[in-house]
Amino acid sequence: MLYVGIDLGGTNIAAGLVDDEGSILFKGSVPTAAERGYEPVVKDMADLAAKMAAKAPAGRGGVRSIGIGSPGTIDSATGSVVYSNNLGFVNVPMVGEMRRYTDLPILIGNDANVAALAESTAGAAKGIEHSVTVTLGTGVGGGVVIGGKVYSGFNDAAAELGHMCIMMDGEMCTCGKRGCWEAYASATALIRQTKAAAAADPGSAINSLVSGDLGAVNAKTAFDAAKAGDAAGRAVVDAYIRYVAVGLRNIINIFMPEVIVIGGGISKEGDYILTPLSRIAHAEAYTDRIKLPAFKIAQMGNDAGIVGAAMLGK
Amino acid sequence: MLYVGIDLGGTNIAAGLVDDEGSILFKGSVPTAAERGYEPVVKDMADLAAKMAAKAPAGRGGVRSIGIGSPGTIDSATGSVVYSNNLGFVNVPMVGEMRRYTDLPILIGNDANVAALAESTAGAAKGIEHSVTVTLGTGVGGGVVIGGKVYSGFNDAAAELGHMCIMMDGEMCTCGKRGCWEAYASATALIRQTKAAAAADPGSAINSLVSGDLGAVNAKTAFDAAKAGDAAGRAVVDAYIRYVAVGLRNIINIFMPEVIVIGGGISKEGDYILTPLSRIAHAEAYTDRIKLPAFKIAQMGNDAGIVGAAMLGK
Numbered sequence: 328m329l330y331v332g333i334d335l336g337g338t339n340i341a342a343g344l345v346d347d348e349g350s351i352l353f354k355g356s357v358p359t360a361a362e363r364g365y366e367p368v369v370k371d372m373a374d375l376a377a378k379m380a381a382k383a384p385a386g387r388g389g390v391r392s393i394g395i396g397s398p399g400t401i402d403s404a405t406g407s408v409v410y411s412n413n414l415g416f417v418n419v420p421m422v423g424e425m426r427r428y429t430d431l432p433i434l435i436g437n438d439a440n441v442a443a444l445a446e447s448t449a450g451a452a453k454g455i456e457h458s459v460t461v462t463l464g465t466g467v468g469g470g471v472v473i474g475g476k477v478y479s480g481f482n483d484a485a486a487e488l489g490h491m492c493i494m495m496d497g498e499m500c501t502c503g504k505r506g507c508w509e510a511y512a513s514a515t516a517l518i519r520q521t522k523a524a525a526a527a528d529p530g531s532a533i534n535s536l537v538s539g540d541l542g543a544v545n546a547k548t549a550f551d552a553a554k555a556g557d558a559a560g561r562a563v564v565d566a567y568i569r570y571v572a573v574g575l576r577n578i579i580n581i582f583m584p585e586v587i588v589i590g591g592g593i594s595k596e597g598d599y600i601l602t603p604l605s606r607i608a609h610a611e612a613y614t615d616r617i618k619l620p621a622f623k624i625a626q627m628g629n630d631a632g633i634v635g636a637a638m639l640g641k
Numbered sequence: 642m643l644y645v646g647i648d649l650g651g652t653n654i655a656a657g658l659v660d661d662e663g664s665i666l667f668k669g670s671v672p673t674a675a676e677r678g679y680e681p682v683v684k685d686m687a688d689l690a691a692k693m694a695a696k697a698p699a700g701r702g703g704v705r706s707i708g709i710g711s712p713g714t715i716d717s718a719t720g721s722v723v724y725s726n727n728l729g730f731v732n733v734p735m736v737g738e739m740r741r742y743t744d745l746p747i748l749i750g751n752d753a754n755v756a757a758l759a760e761s762t763a764g765a766a767k768g769i770e771h772s773v774t775v776t777l778g779t780g781v782g783g784g785v786v787i788g789g790k791v792y793s794g795f796n797d798a799a800a801e802l803g804h805m806c807i808m809m810d811g812e813m814c815t816c817g818k819r820g821c822w823e824a825y826a827s828a829t830a831l832i833r834q835t836k837a838a839a840a841a842d843p844g845s846a847i848n849s850l851v852s853g854d855l856g857a858v859n860a861k862t863a864f865d866a867a868k869a870g871d872a873a874g875r876a877v878v879d880a881y882i883r884y885v886a887v888g889l890r891n892i893i894n895i896f897m898p899e900v901i902v903i904g905g906g907i908s909k910e911g912d913y914i915l916t917p918l919s920r921i922a923h924a925e926a927y928t929d930r931i932k933l934p935a936f937k938i939a940q941m942g943n944d945a946g947i948v949g950a951a952m953l954g955k
Contacts, residue, residue, distance in 0.1 A: 482897055585795040613801045
């Protein structure tokens with residue numbers, strides 16, 4: 328069978344024709360321009376999905392379903408986007424609107440959850456029954472796969488792993504609550520931590536890497552400084568890795584997945600971050616008398632949204 | 642069908658004959674005396690199980706299995722107790738030893754997990770697909786039921802909810818790690834918090850309730866003082882409820898169960914604790930745009946271990 332997966336992002340709508348193994352046969356994209364309101368956005372999604380479906384090669388069993396991965400809080404029972412800050416959508420009847428354009432089954436899931444499903448189907452957790460995928464990007468996203476299926480709770484809003492509290496009464500998070508993991512372990516938080524360290528130590532390599540312009544600090548700057556032997560950069564990276572590790576310790580104690588997949592921009596650091604994360608999280612886990620989860624870097628990259636959305640229909 | 646459930650505790654071995662609805666037809670108990678080593682303990686468990694099985698009324702389909710709820714880290718694949726501080730057991734081949742005495746299927750699970758299964762089968766979460774049971778006692782235990790089954794991870798050691806970190810670099814926990822929820826939200830922690838408040842405020846009702854003997858403070862003392870209008874007691878209770886609530890906020894954001902069950906000694910406070918816990922945890926949850934989990938007080942009491950262990954075989 329084949330499946331159409333739609334990755335609805337803040338910038339682009341990407342869609343692809345995907346097979347049972349999670350391989351993309353064709354893909355395409357158009358700008359989202361969510362400020363137009365949801366009706367034209369959904370029409371563009373439907374047009375793109377139809378284009379993908381039309382490319383289905385004869386003899387492959389046809390297209391079974393259309394899956395949508397969307398940012399925000401999703402209600403899959405009603406097929407609506409309850410709230411997406413990113414798209415500016417509130418109670419958008421996504422599946423109902425899409426139904427105007429197609430008779431295929433339509434499924435919808437949260438973007439972080441479908442990314443986890445993509446890693447589980449064809450990526451770093453392929454063939455693994457229980458995996459958790461954590462995305463260290465602008466925010467911290469999480470997706471939990473149990474028995475090969477996304478776990479999303481009774482109301483589809485589970486696995487908001489970035490919003491577990493790791494520091495009661497701590498840093499304010501963009502969600503309006505204090506102490507969330509995301510407020511310490513996102514790329515945004517790392518940039519804030521890097522700028523603070525640079526301001527406190529004007530002689531550090533962080534400052535020279537950005538020619539003194541702290542506005543140019545990105546999520547790579549502290550890693551680059553640390554790798555160049557800079558003490559301030561090293562201290563920022565060490566502290567950041569501890570922040571990430573404390574959430575991973577919680578994921579181990581709570582879920583005990585067989586594999587934990589690390590994705591998002593920060594995961595480009597590869598083993599440089601994976602090795603200490605695994606060491607610290609294992610050492611801090613409740614028990615070390617049993618086999619603990621393996622840590623892996625995400626493999627699906629930008630295709631995670633398309634593949635995971637498609638696999639909602641599998 | 643009928644099932645034998647064995648609740649292996651630090652003090653007593655309790656066992657019962659249980660039906661499909663989780664009702665106990667007969668029960669009995671003998672002292673554990675774990676210091677004898679595991680062989681005589683398992684023999685006593687097997688004898689008690691045989692006694693229960695012999696009571697199975699004709700026409701009820703006979704006994705299908707024997708389930709064991711044990712403290713500690715369990716490996717259900719090998720049927721062993723990997724480590725139980727409480728019993729002093731390390732790598733005890735519980736199921737293998739039990740096999741010497743019976744041909745019935747034998748199942749084993751962690752005691753907090755089987756308590757959650759009991760609440761899900763016949764207690765506060767009866768008929769609910771997704772529930773989480775939290776036990777506020779000497780420690781903080783957790784059990785997660787998904788789709789009517791206990792979720793225990795790939796190695797049976799999941800749902801150590803008491804050991805999620807809510808305060809990075811915070812209080813030392815009995816597990817040897819810092820900042821665990823248990824170090825703030827257990828009855829043990831509440832007693833410590835109550836004693837500290839009493840020592841800091843000699844005129845408080847906490848002191849008069851224990852006639853100045855802080856060694857007599859228990860998990861009820863601060864609640865009694867608060868109910869009597871004492872400011873120090875009120876402050877202890879308010880702070881304690883916030884500690885419990887922060888972990889419940891995490892359980893909401895992570896699992897989104899339909900029902901969260903609160904058990905253990907502290908749950909005897911009933912609505913006095915349930916109402917503020919529910920209010921604070923809901924207010925602190927990531928999203929309030931959707932239906933959030935309901936909070937309930939555990940109903941199974943001392944029978945939770947027997948019933949939950951029995952239901953492992955269902």
